[in-house]
Structure formats: structure tokens, C-alpha cells
Amino acid sequence: xxxxxxxFRFGNFVGSLVWLIFWIIVIVxxxxxxxxxxxxxxxxxxxxxGEVITxxxxxxxxxxxxxxxxxxxxxxxxxxxxAAIFPGFAYAALIAxxxxxxxxxxxxxxxxxxxxxxxxxxxxxLQLMADGLKLISKEIIAPSGADKPIFWSxxxxxxxxxxxxxxxxxxxxxxxxxxxxVGLLAIFAILGFFPxxxxxxxxxxxxxxxxxxxxxxxxxMIAFEIPFILSALSIVLLSASLNLTDIVEAQDSFWFFxxxxxxAFVFYISSLAELERVPFDLPEAESEIVAGWLTETSGMIxxxxxxxxxxxxxxxxxxxxxxxxxxxxxxxxxxxxLIPGYSGEKIYNATVVNGIFWFTIKTFGIIMLILLPxxxxxxxxxxxxxxxxxxxxxxLSFINMFIVLAxxxxxxxxxxxxx
Amino acid sequence: xxxNYNESLESKLKETTKLGLDVVKESTEDRxxxxxxxxxxxxxxxxxxTIKVDGDYIVYCDPDPGYVHRGEEKMCxxxxxxQNIPHLERPVIHDSTNITYSxxxxxxxxxxxxxxxxxxxxxxxxxxxxxxxxxxxxxAIYGIFLGHSTMFMWPAGDRELFIDLLAALTGARVTHxxxxxxxxxxxxxxGFKNKCLEYVNYFEKRLKAYEDIFYNxxxxxxxxxxVGILLKEDAINLGVTGSVLRASGVAxxxxxxxxxxxxxxxxxxxxxxxxxxxxxxxxxxFLDMRESCNIIRQLLDKMPxxxxxxxxxxxxxxxxxxxxxxxxxxxxxxxxxxxVSDGSSKPYRVKISVGSFRNILALPHLLVGSRLGDxxxxxxxxxYWPVEADR
Amino acid sequence: xxDINNDxxxxxxxxLNIVQSDLEIENSLYxxxxxxxxxxVQLIYTKPNRIKIYVKPEHIVEVAFFLxxxxxxDHAESVCGTDYPNENVxxxxxxxxxxxxxxxxxIIFALSTKTDRDSSYLPSLLPVFKSxxxxxxxxxxxxxxxxxxxxxxxxxxLPEDWADIPPLKKDFRIKGR
Numbered sequence: 001x002x003x004x005x006x007x008f009r010f011g012n013f014v015g016s017l018v019w020l021i022f023w024i025i026v027i028v029x030x031x032x033x034x035x036x037x038x039x040x041x042x043x044x045x046x047x048x049x050g051e052v053i054t055x056x057x058x059x060x061x062x063x064x065x066x067x068x069x070x071x072x073x074x075x076x077x078x079x080x081x082x083a084a085i086f087p088g089f090a091y092a093a094l095i096a097x098x099x100x101x102x103x104x105x106x107x108x109x110x111x112x113x114x115x116x117x118x119x120x121x122x123x124x125x126l127q128l129m130a131d132g133l134k135l136i137s138k139e140i141i142a143p144s145g146a147d148k149p150i151f152w153s154x155x156x157x158x159x160x161x162x163x164x165x166x167x168x169x170x171x172x173x174x175x176x177x178x179x180x181x182v183g184l185l186a187i188f189a190i191l192g193f194f195p196x197x198x199x200x201x202x203x204x205x206x207x208x209x210x211x212x213x214x215x216x217x218x219x220x221m222i223a224f225e226i227p228f229i230l231s232a233l234s235i236v237l238l239s240a241s242l243n244l245t246d247i248v249e250a251q252d253s254f255w256f257f258x259x260x261x262x263x264a265f266v267f268y269i270s271s272l273a274e275l276e277r278v279p280f281d282l283p284e285a286e287s288e289i290v291a292g293w294l295t296e297t298s299g300m301i302x303x304x305x306x307x308x309x310x311x312x313x314x315x316x317x318x319x320x321x322x323x324x325x326x327x328x329x330x331x332x333x334x335x336x337x338l339i340p341g342y343s344g345e346k347i348y349n350a351t352v353v354n355g356i357f358w359f360t361i362k363t364f365g366i367i368m369l370i371l372l373p374x375x376x377x378x379x380x381x382x383x384x385x386x387x388x389x390x391x392x393x394x395x396l397s398f399i400n401m402f403i404v405l406a407x408x409x410x411x412x413x414x415x416x417x418x419x
Numbered sequence: 420x421x422x423n424y425n426e427s428l429e430s431k432l433k434e435t436t437k438l439g440l441d442v443v444k445e446s447t448e449d450r451x452x453x454x455x456x457x458x459x460x461x462x463x464x465x466x467x468x469t470i471k472v473d474g475d476y477i478v479y480c481d482p483d484p485g486y487v488h489r490g491e492e493k494m495c496x497x498x499x500x501x502q503n504i505p506h507l508e509r510p511v512i513h514d515s516t517n518i519t520y521s522x523x524x525x526x527x528x529x530x531x532x533x534x535x536x537x538x539x540x541x542x543x544x545x546x547x548x549x550x551x552x553x554x555x556x557x558x559a560i561y562g563i564f565l566g567h568s569t570m571f572m573w574p575a576g577d578r579e580l581f582i583d584l585l586a587a588l589t590g591a592r593v594t595h596x597x598x599x600x601x602x603x604x605x606x607x608x609x610g611f612k613n614k615c616l617e618y619v620n621y622f623e624k625r626l627k628a629y630e631d632i633f634y635n636x637x638x639x640x641x642x643x644x645x646v647g648i649l650l651k652e653d654a655i656n657l658g659v660t661g662s663v664l665r666a667s668g669v670a671x672x673x674x675x676x677x678x679x680x681x682x683x684x685x686x687x688x689x690x691x692x693x694x695x696x697x698x699x700x701x702x703x704x705f706l707d708m709r710e711s712c713n714i715i716r717q718l719l720d721k722m723p724x725x726x727x728x729x730x731x732x733x734x735x736x737x738x739x740x741x742x743x744x745x746x747x748x749x750x751x752x753x754x755x756x757x758x759v760s761d762g763s764s765k766p767y768r769v770k771i772s773v774g775s776f777r778n779i780l781a782l783p784h785l786l787v788g789s790r791l792g793d794x795x796x797x798x799x800x801x802x803y804w805p806v807e808a809d810r
Numbered sequence: 811x812x813d814i815n816n817d818x819x820x821x822x823x824x825x826l827n828i829v830q831s832d833l834e835i836e837n838s839l840y841x842x843x844x845x846x847x848x849x850x851v852q853l854i855y856t857k858p859n860r861i862k863i864y865v866k867p868e869h870i871v872e873v874a875f876f877l878x879x880x881x882x883x884d885h886a887e888s889v890c891g892t893d894y895p896n897e898n899v900x901x902x903x904x905x906x907x908x909x910x911x912x913x914x915x916x917i918i919f920a921l922s923t924k925t926d927r928d929s930s931y932l933p934s935l936l937p938v939f940k941s942x943x944x945x946x947x948x949x950x951x952x953x954x955x956x957x958x959x960x961x962x963x964x965x966x967x968l969p970e971d972w973a974d975i976p977p978l979k980k981d982f983r984i985k986g987r
Contacts (some may be wrong), residue, residue, distance in 0.1 A: 381792040
């Protein structure tokens with residue numbers, strides 16, 4: 001409903017400016033200054049040219065931009081940057097946000113409509129920000145008999161578990177937050193938490209429809225974890241290592257997809273089931289059990305769970321790329337030197353940027369493939385789902401494992417490439 | 420063996436109570452969970468049915484309509500024959516021509532008048548267009564109930580073409596108030612015939628795409644085949660009508676059995692299937708839509724070039740003393756009106772018998788013994804429109 | 811006000827736009843009925859595709875059994891109750907039709923019966939036709955006619971807190987009209 005704007009009064013305008021300045025002063029003095037003090041006194045600062053770089057020195061270096069390069073290089077290699085920003089949470093959250101937007105547009109084009117259009121100047125690009133602001137401003141309603149501690153903490157645990165997964169994904173050579181020797185097993189171990197989280201949330205909601213939804217989520221996720229692990233086993237046989245970086249480097253001559261297409265297919269279907277995406281979105285089946293185990297989410301809790309789901313989507317797509325499609329391997333298309341002749345400190349590393357580029361492209365391709373069934377298929381039924389998961393997928397993944405074993409024993413392949 | 424079990428159970432119970440522990444025996448009632456698939460449910464419409472679930476199987480179902488009961492039949496007794504049209508078409512807003520068609524036929528019998536021929540053709544064309552509009556909307560909601568969002572968007576988009584046609588013809592997108600006793604309110608506008616033919620031809624090609632993508636989808640078939648079997652004898656005994664009846668092997672269509680207006684001059688076949696499952700109930704409306712396109716083309720061909728479309732009546736026509744019972748094939752099935760007139764300008768009693776109200780009797784029969792996951796595909800395949808059943 | 815006692819044995823053909831039939835099938839139905847039940851049934855009218863019979867409440871169940879078993883009318887399209895306060899009766903009409911029998915599928919057979927307005931009891935036709943279950947329940951709540959033998963004579967469409975007389979009775983006036 002449109003309302004007529006109030007008349008412009010200069011006194012009100014000046015008053016609003018003063019109000020704005022007031023709030024800036026309050027926030028800077030109560031929040032900004034303590035942050036600067038923490039930065040100065042608690043965080044170890046880097047050295048450059050024999051001096052400690054304090055923020056004052058940093059500000060004076062704006063005169064000559066090349067003096068900031070060592071600071072940036074130092075920052076990039078800290079653990080905090082890796083865990084929170086680059087291969088870690090912020091990168092995953094950015095890809096997750098882009099995925100949500102791309103999904104809505106992609107599905108809309110398939111369904112003869114336009115999707116988000118009005119938020120932002122170009123084709124609704126700021127829709128996600130608008131949705132986030134809307135969700136923050138909504139009231140979170142907890143049901144009266146709900147188990148309050150579990151109800152409030154489970155969505156946070158959900159996002160935290162999904163973020164923990166991103167710590168294991170290598171994006172470029174040397175760029176992984178934690179380089180475990182049993183990286184693949186660690187991923188499956190963390191994935192095993194999700195059924196528990198779904199069940200906890202649905203139980204604490206104290207309502208019938210979430211209860212049914214939580215049980216369905218439990219059945220579904222547990223049933224599909226086994227084909228998941230079995231299909232990844234063929235890859236472990238081919239690469240002789242559980243370390244994800246080693247798996248990628250074992251694919252430098254050919255992708256493992258060429259040898260294990262059945263396993264790739266089983267992995268793809270199982271990841272659709274783990275993510276509760278159509279056609280496997282029974283736990284949130286809207287027309288049967290309202291919204292399944294997400295019925296009682298409202299406001300920011302819903303926002304957190306969506307974030308967690310799409311971060312998990314990124315993780316599983318990235319895992320598919322790492323296991324079957326060669327991770328970051330690809331022809332080198334970035335030049336060795338950005339500015340030819342520059343001999344100072346460099347933060348640009350051609351192989352790393354190349355790896356990031358190829359990894360992102362491949363992950364996006366797989367994400368589009370995961371988004372595709374939503375426009376094509378209806379929902380499956382629980383008994384057909386369990387039958388598929390327990391019988392057909394396990395058989396398929398075993399078949400592929402035997403093929404791989406045969407090829408290895410036959411001497412055609414060794415772990416690490418063709419004989 | 421039962422006796423031994425009971426005896427040992429009794430002794431065990433005595434022991435546990437001696438220890439001061441509580442014994443909670445699980446009775447059959449405790450295993451059941453009562454769910455109210457109520458009006459506040461994305462899968463039910465303005466309608467509630469209570470089900471009791473044992474694990475994944477439904478063991479009890481009780482429909483509870485009446486959320487949008489307005490008292491249509493009582494309201495008819497307070498308005499004269501022409502004034503009744505706008506409120507009588509509200510029960511089904513998309514299919515409004517059909518619900519007023521039957522009323523107009525019954526009133527015309529009571530008034531003793533005959534509609535001019537061109538008016539009869541236009542009435543039939545509007546009725547078929549409304550049938551298409553309603554069936555597309557029903558198909559769209561069926562897709563959503565099964566979780567298929569594309570199956571919602573495509574029919575809803577194609578339906579807009581026919582709604583545009585109807586808006587050009589009658590002036591309103593839904594609830595047209597187009598049929599009145601004596602004919603139709605106005606003649607067709609210029610260019611309507613060509614536009615109608617163009618849209619109908621386009622739509623028939625789209626139906627081919629629907630069949631490939633929606634009906635031949637293996638997941639759709641898995642969800643609906645062999646689900647909710649309604650045998651032919653049960654269908655006849657329960658008195659279901661419309662596409663539900665035709666999906667159980669009975670070739671009964673009111674337009675063929677008791678042709679009204681100009682339907683005895685149109686050549687079309689009654690579409691029915693013999694498999695009696697939910698897939699048949701979803702497929703028969705699709706076949707009906709194809710036949711409707713055929714019928715519209717024939718009607719446009721055979722329509723007389725010029726003529727009156729409405730018989731002018733007095734402003735407050737009085738019906739003869741007597742009663743009339745007329746029926747029409749609407750999107751949901753046979754829609755019949757029983758009107759009793761006492762000689763005044765207002766009807767004495769109007770009884771509307773709608774397809775939805777008759778079909779809902781099959782819901783407890785089909786749901787008991789089926790899975791919870793089959794509930795949407797069984798419920799919506801019964802072609803139940805909640806507002807119409809409540810009147 | 812309409813007086814239905816004057817409509818006995820009137821066979822009127824109306825000038826409608828449907829094919830004029832010679833009422834052969836309708837008359838043959840009545841003759842089969844009257845040969846079995848003599849004067850327990852009374853013909854009210856026969857029209858093209860329509861026939862109406864009046865039966866007293868005590869005989870209605872056996873007439874209905876005969877119609878289903880011998881004549882082949884297998885379901886009821888609607889059950890309509892009309893309130894006639896002038897004659898102090900409520901008339902309940904069952905409109906029967908046949909799906910299985912092709913010859914009869916265009917005929918609507920109206921089986922009517924009357925009961926007192928003040929204490930309205932009728933035997934339920936549920937043992938004969940399963941399709942009358944919800945219709946009879948609606949007639950009970952709208953007009954107050956109790957169907958003996960029907961398992962649920964309860965409120966169906968009206969709201970749970972309805973505390974007034976049955977609304978389709980002529981005594982019930984819509985507010986403001």
C-alpha cells in the first residue's frame with residue numbers, strides 16, 4: 001500500500017543527521033576503539049624491513065602501495081584467514097549464497113517464469129540480501145512444550161558442523177585448512193552427525209509433524225551413508241591414500257571418473273539424498289507433513305538452517321569434484337608473472353590461482369547438476385527410497401569396486417596412474 | 420500359547436509392582452498417532468480430515484468438511500431466479516460456467532422457455548473453456564502435492580491463455596456470471612473465434628509435452644501406479660462421479676448419457692480407463708482435456724453465424740408450479756440441481772448435488788490401509804474441491 | 811404455496827430442447843414397481859428422463875431393495891429434504907440413477923417419502939445404497955430428520971458451536987431478510 005511522503009522540513013533533516021553522527025560516535029567509541037586496542041596488544045604483528053608493522057605504520061604505507069604487499073601476504077597465510085575466509089567459511093558461504101540465487105533463477109527459467117526480479121538493479125541480484133534482512137527481523141517462535149536448550153542450539157550446531165566440513169576441502173595446492181592424512185574418513189565421520197542433528201531438532205520441537213519428518217530424515221540419511229562410503233572406496237583403491245590432496249594429485253594424467261563412472265553415479269545419488277534435495281526431500285515433504293522437521297523453524301533459525309544446507313551442498317559438490325573430476329587439475333591458463341619484471345614480494349602464485357579457477361568452475365558445474373532434478377522430478381516415497389538405497393546403490397558401488405580391483409590386479413592401473 | 424503368555428505376563432507384572440516400579444502397557448490405541456490434516460496444512464485445501472497412523476500406515480480416516488459452508492441453498496430462497504446467479508457461482512470460481520449452467524437449465528424448464536440456438540453454442544463453448552481452466556488448475560495442484568514444482572508452473576502458465584479468452588468473452592477472469600436463465604449475457608467479441616482456435620491448437624501441442632514430461636516420468640508413475648485401487652463395483656456402490664468413476668472402468672459422461680443443449684450434435688468419445696488406480700484418476704482428466712479441445716473446435720465450426728444469444732425475460736420472472744431436476748457434466752463430475760417452485764418469483768427449494776461431495780465418500784475407503792506417503796496422491800486424485808462440497 | 815397432493819398421476823411433457831421421448835422406459839419402470847407393490851407406491855409424475863414415486867416411510871426400505879436388485883438402480887445422486895410447513899410435512903426425495911445398466915443411465919428415479927414436521931423419523935437407506943451416507947447426514951443436520959439405522963446422525967457441514975434450529979427449515983430466517 002503506498003503512502004504519501006511527509007513534507008520536507010529542514011529541522012527534521014538536520015535532526016536526522018545529528019542522530020546519525022551520534023550513533024557513529026557511540027559505535028566507534030564503544031566497539032571500534034576496543035578492537036583497535038586488541039589488535040595492538042594481543043595479535044602478533046609481522047615484521048617488515050626490520051620493523052614491527054603497527055597499524056600506524058600501515059596507514060602511512062598507503063603512500064606507496066607496494067609496502068602493503070608483505071602485510072597482505074602475512075595475513076593470507078595465517079590460520080585465521082584460512083579457516084574463516086579463504087578455503088574456509090566465508091568462501092563456502094559466498095558460494096552458498098550464489099547457489100541459492102542461481103537456483104532460484106535457474107529453476108524459474110525452466111518453469112517459464114523469471115524468478116527474483118525486483119531487488120537490485122540487475123535481475124534481482126540483491127534478493128538474497130533482502131531475504132536475509134527480512135529473516136533477521138522476524139520473531140522466532142519456539143513451541144510451548146519445546147525443549148528449549150536443544151531447540152535453540154541445534155541450528156547453530158547444524159551450521160557449525162557444515163562449516164567444520166569446509167575445513168577439510170582442498171581448493172588449491174597447499175590451500176587447505178587442515179591437511180589430515182585421513183581426510184576422507186574425517187569427512188564421512190562429520191557427515192554422520194547430520195542425522196543426529198535432524199533427530200534432535202525434530203524431537204525438541206514437540207510436535208507431530210516434525211516428529212515424522214525427523215524419523216524420515218534419520219532413515220534416509222543413514223540408508224544413504226553406506227553407498228556413499230562404498231563409492232568413495234573405489235577411489236581410495238585407485239589413489240592409495242585417504243588424504244584429499246593426494247587423491248587430487250593422483251589424477252594428474254586422467255580423471256578417476258573415466259574408470260569409476262558407476263561410483264560417480266552412486267555418489268551423486270547419495271549426495272542428493274544426504275542433502276534432502278528433490279527427489280529425496282521427504283523429510284521436508286510439504287504436502288504430506290507440512291514442512292517435516294523444519295516445521296517449527298521461523299526467522300533466523302530458518303535462515304541458519306538454509307545456510308547450513310547450502311554450505312553442505314557446496315561441500316558435497318566439492319567432494320565430488322575432488323574424488324572424481326581431478327580437483328583443481330587443469331591446463332595452466334594464468335601467466336607466471338602478473339607484472340613482468342617486478343621483483344619485489346609477490347602474493348600472486350600462478351599455479352594456485354589456476355587451481356582455484358578450475359576448482360571453482362568444476363564445483364559450479366556439479367552444483368548445477370545437483371540443482372537440476374528439482375525442476376524435473378516429483379518426490380519419492382519412503383519405501384521406494386529405502387529400497388533403492390539399501391539394495392540397488394550398494395550393488396552398483398560394489399560392481400564398480402570389483403572392476404577397479406580387477407584392473408589393479410590385472411596390472412593395467414597402479415595407484416597413481418596408468419602402468 | 421496365548422494362555423501361557425498371559426500367565427507369565429501377569430506374574431511378571433506382579434513382580435514389578437512389588438519392586439515399586441511403574442508398569443506402562445502398550446495398548447493398540449497408544450501405538451496410533453492422530454494427525455489432523457487440517458485446514459492449516461499445505462496439502463489439504465479448505466478441508467480437514469483426521470487420520471490415525473500406525474507407523475507408516477493409515478488405519479482410520481474421518482473427513483470433516485464445512486469450513487467454508489455459506490448456506491448457498493438457503494440463500495437461494497431469498498433471491499429471485501436471476502439474482503441467484505452471482506452467489507451460486509462462488510462455490511467453484513474457476514468452473515463457474517458449469518455450476519450456473521445446470522441452474523439455468525433447471526430454471527428454463529420451470530419457466531417454460533427455450534434458449535436461442537446461438538446462445539446454446541456460446542454456452543457450450545464457455546463451459547468447455549471453463550472445464551479446461553479447472554482441469555489445468557487441478558493438475559497444477561496435483562503436481563505440488565507430489566512435490567513437482569514444474570508440474571505446478573507449466574499448467575498454471577498455460578491456463579492464463581484460457582483465462583484471457585474468458586476475460587475477453589465475459590469480462591471477468593473467474594466467476595464470470597455469464598450464464599443466466601434464458602441464454603448468455605452477451606455475444607462473442609470480434610476476433611474471438613480466431614484467437615480461440617489459435618490457443619486451442621497451441622494447447623494441444625503443449626499437451627504432448629505434458630504427457631512426456633509429467634505422465635511418463637518414472638517417479639510420477641511410481642508414486643501413483645497401483646496406489647489407491649478403487650474397484651468398479653465399489654465405485655458404482657459409493658456413487659462417485661466424474662473422472663474418478665471413469666478411471667474405474669465405467670464410461671459414464673453426462674454429456675453423452677443425457678445430452679443437454681447442443682451436445683447431441685457434437686461427435687466426441689467418452690474417455691475412460693480400466694486400471695482403477697491413482698494414475699488412471701490423474702490421467703483421465705488429461706484425456707478429457709484433449710477431448711475438450713476437439714469439442715471446442717467443432718462448436719466453433721457449427722455455431723450459427725448470427726442470431727440472438729438471450730431470450731428477453733421479464734425482470735422478475737415467475738416459475739410455474741412444479742419441480743425440475745437437471746444435470747450437467749462439470750470438471751468434477753455430474754452437477755445436478757433440483758429446484759422446487761411454488762409459483763412465485765423466488766425458488767421454494769434449491770438443492771445442489773455436486774461431484775465433490777459425492778466423491779469424498781471414497782476417501783476413507785481408499786486411505787485406510789495405505790501409506791502416509793500416498794495420502795496426497797490419493798486425496799487430490801479424487802478431484803475434490805473443498806469449497807464446492809461445502810456450498 | 812405448492813400443494814403436492816394435486817400432482818398425483820399427472821404425466822406432463824414439457825417443451826424443452828431435449829429429444830422428446832415417448833416415456834416408454836419411465837412408464838415401464840412404474841408398471842414393474844406397481845405390479846410388485848400394488849398400492850404401496852404412488853406415481854407422482856413422469857417426464858422425459860424423470861419419474862417420481864411416492865412411498866410411505868414404512869415401505870421405503872423394501873421398495874429400495876427392489877429397485878436396486880431387480881431394476882438395477884445402483885446409486886443415489888442426491889438426497890433432498892424440503893420443508894412444507896403448510897402441510898406440516900418434510901418431504902425427503904432420493905434421486906436414484908444407474909451406472910451399470912446402460913438403458914437406465916439417463917433416467918433419474920425420484921423416490922420420495924414424507925414425514926411429520928414435529929417428530930421426523932425415517933428409516934435410513936444406508937443398508938441398500940452406500941452412497942447416501944453423507945447426504946443423509948447433511949439432511950439430518952439441515953432439517954432435523956433422524957434416519958434410523960444411520961450410524962452417525964451428527965453435525966457435518968455446520969460449525970461446531972451451532973446452537974440454533976436446523977437451518978433449512980422455513981422457521982429459520984436469515985438475519986436481516
